[in-house]
Amino acid sequence: MALPRAAIVHPPFSPCPALPACRLSTSTTGSGPSFAYFRTQHPGVGAARRAYPRIEAAARRGARTENPRVRNRRLQKKFNGTATKPRLSVFCSSRQLYAVLADDHNKKILFYGSTLQKSICSDPPCSTVEAARRVGEELVRACEELGISEISYDRNGFARGEKMMAFEVPVSQHGFLPR
Numbered sequence: 440m441a442l443p444r445a446a447i448v449h450p451p452f453s454p455c456p457a458l459p460a461c462r463l464s465t466s467t468t469g470s471g472p473s474f475a476y477f478r479t480q481h482p483g484v485g486a487a488r489r490a491y492p493r494i495e496a497a498a499r500r501g502a503r504t505e506n507p508r509v510r511n512r513r514l515q516k517k518f519n520g521t522a523t524k525p526r527l528s529v530f531c532s533s534r535q536l537y538a539v540l541a542d543d544h545n546k547k548i549l550f551y552g553s554t555l556q557k558s559i560c561s562d563p564p565c566s567t568v569e570a571a572r573r574v575g576e577e578l579v580r581a582c583e584e585l586g587i588s589e590i591s592y593d594r595n596g597f598a599r600g601e602k603m604m605a606f607e608v609p610v611s612q613h614g615f616l617p618r
Contacts, residue, residue, distance in 0.1 A: 507596030518591045519543040527578070527615075528593045529606065536571045536602045538578055540590065550581040554602070571602040575609035582615070590615050 520526030520543040530537045540550035554560055554570035559577065582590070592615070597603060610616055 518593055524589050524591060525549050526593055527590045530595055531597045531603050536606055538574055550578055552577050568601050568605045572605040575606045579609055579613045592616055
């Protein structure tokens with residue numbers, strides 16, 4: 440004969456079979472059986488057993504896995520270049536590096552340099568990492584000629600690889616990049 444559903448009472452989780460002291464304690468008081476767990480130490484575990492479920496908090500979806508380029512598009516709204524503080528936009532492909540110093544208010548390009556330019560990579564011939572360093576040096580010279588004392592730096596979400604680091608060394612030595 441089967442018991443009616445109301446007579447079957449399930450505890451929140453099964454008791455620990457490791458210790459006899461962790462067994463379920465039942466007491467029959469007025470309204471029926473009540474279940475309680477003893478708070479005892481488990482073997483090898485420092486915390487007492489909980490009679491309530493564990494609550495787990497989760498971060499918003501994609502908080503740390505947000506695409507760097509998507510994040511950069513959002514940040515570009517804050518970094519508009521002016522004549523006194525232009526925006527330095529750097530694009531780094533798998534082989535080359537391109538740098539543009541832009542005045543967004545007047546819609547003018549103040550400086551353009553890349554590792555493909557003959558004046559940068561030909562005398563004497565060099566690797567693209569060395570050419571990226573030379574692009575940084577050319578940028579510093581152009582900023583001194585234009586009288587620019589500060590810039591807003593826009594990496595376009597690219598990681599700081601070898602070429603990017605080589606480009607940033609002369610620019611940061613001049614004091615443009617906060618390091």
